[in-house]
Amino acid sequence: MSGARDDKRGAAIAAKVEAFVREVVAPYEHDPRRGAHGPSDALIEELRAKARAAGVLTPHILADGSHISHRETAQVLRAAGLSPLGPQAVNVAAPDEGNMYLLGKAASPEQRARFLDPLVAGQARSAFFMTEPAADGGAGSDPSMLMTTAVQDGNHWVIDGRKAFITGAEGAKVGIVMAKAEAQGEQMGATMFLVDLPDPAIRIERVLDTIDSSMPGGHAVVSIEGLRVSSDQVLGQPGEGFKLAQVRLAPARLTHCMRWLGACVRANEIATAYAVQRHAFGKPLIDHEGVGFMLAENMIELKQAELMIDWCADVLDGGSLGTTESSMTKVAVSEALMRIADRCVQVMGGTGVTGDTIVEQVFREVRAFRIYDGPTEVHKWSLAKKIKRDAAAHG
Template sequence: MTRGTEIANKVAAFVRETVAPYERDPRCSAHGPSDELVHELRGLARTAGVLTPHILADGSHLTHRETAQVLRAAGLSPLGPLAVNVMAPDEGNMYLLGKAASPEQKARFLDPLVSGEARSAFFMTEPATDGGAGSDPSMMLTTAVQDGNHWVVNGRKAFITGADGARVGIVMAKAEEGATMFLVDLPDPAIRIERVLDTIDSSMPGGHAVVQITDLRVPADQMLGNPGEGFKLAQIRLAPARLTHCMRWLGSCQRAHEIATDYANRRHAFGKPLIDHEGVGFMLAENLIDLKQAELMIDWCADVLDTGALGTVESSMAKVAVSEALMRIADRCVQVMGGTGVTGDTIVEQVFREVRAFRIYDGPTEVHKWSLAKKVKRDWRDSQRPQES
């Protein structure tokens, strides 16, 4: 048994046996599970030896392929990634800090995340009403101006997952040198949550906030990397993060498929089990195909990342293929279960909502296709150039 499989099996057992019973806990709200519930679940994970399982005791990470196994197991419940501390945005922020932070920054900002004692937020997206950065980060309006040994940041951010209750913030702003990232302690009076948006998903603590940043003073030694490196650092974070989203939601859709399959075998109509009706049985068969294709796409992209390549093209391809496949799976599960599928009696309804949001988060399908189309054009142009003899 490989290291990844062994850890994944342990995580899967913990999520199925210990975490799943909490899915109807009243501390799960429209804006995500409460911090009290997260703290309780992480305590259980710590006792079970599965807290932050993708980062080893020596600080090294599992390979991306091994991480895929573990995060898929964590995703078997919407609460699983939170319980074992592999949920977005924390998982992606831990990865970025592990790659780019100084030793002093890691001790101050990364260690509390790895231990599961703190949550984090990534401040990049800006309100569309302001004309700020969304899918096009070059439109960033938030500014950073140097003032002696500090930087002063001003602007507004939107869809900031987990800002309410986070202790660690990564803020991107536009300096004279270009986009730049800063590490900040939260809460900070200069960062004010205007409102937490009402969205269709509900799995992330703190929800998604609109935030006003007014004269935030950040010491120069809390800059991540160098001035103007913000976009480069964002790609270090976002390429793997797109894939880890796929990993987690693949696990959730696997569980939804299990629930729908159980329902179709137990529920009878017109003289036989639902699964014996082709209309139902074929939907579940199509789920199997999409589940396997999503798994293979994730593993392929993980292998590319494990070679040390940045993998932006591959992660875009995986994000499109997997998110669209998972949407089909979740939709079929709801359809198989009929009225029960649109109730909160099972997690199928929530998985459907979460995956619908996932098709937009970390880049909508259409933006990734547009990026891939530009690559197709570049490759064609390169193929037309005369070859050197």
């Protein structure tokens, strides 16, 4: 019976979030403060103030600090994703949502008060510093190539390196930095450090011009030179960086799927309304088989994506890390949503490639989503390795 109660609670929260996003957030979609590198912090603060007043700010975390289930989160984040501004407005966007989840699982009480509470309250943004520039030979899809170093110096660590594609680094107040730790000449492995931002030792070299534009601060290349952090800012223990990354990554992959499913639901609504109202060659577009079939395919794939997300959420709620299941879901959902968004653009013709609706933006964002949190090919490669291992184990 607890699952049924959870679904009911999740549906109730999602209904409030959906009403807020459709009625309050959507009218901001043409606000000039939505820039090429994401909406301005002033716009986000304005929307979060309205979300706070409406009782929908950070809706996936309860008053006692606990998270709702992954299955409930799927309902809530789909509702938030109905506008590209929705996740930011109600404080369930990446990377903050994933960082809040990780800190809730791994941070000490003191670390929670200092780094997590401002995020939950919607008073701060965060950044996750893991990916490194390809030109440096650093970590990208393969985190074992980590080049950034952290050397122990008494009760402090000194961190040096470069990071790339760091979402929201510009304007963030909380940072999680992944680095190779070394203490007294001993290599201790990948370690996560919590950092107050801004810090003069962390310099933004440039904010990249990318295909997507929904995240405040954009995606930055960052230099870290002589960053000193105290030992009480280590998340978990030295050497636990990859272990903690796994705690974060599978749920974060899935919440990306949830949010972008919501975006594609909305894009499909807009394309459907266009096809019903627009006439060509003596009848509505919807009555032309080529158009009607595209919308039918969207209906099918939207439901398939929803079911895949719910399946993976149930796996995570069962206590599994869900590494394999989240890879399968990330591939299936991101590829399906790309096809759905593409059809929405095609159905709307010239209007679909303009900024008159959010369809064009959703198409761009979903194209980037096929790469973020692991490109499709990396996940397929990981799955193929598992298939080989399983075959050998049963051979």
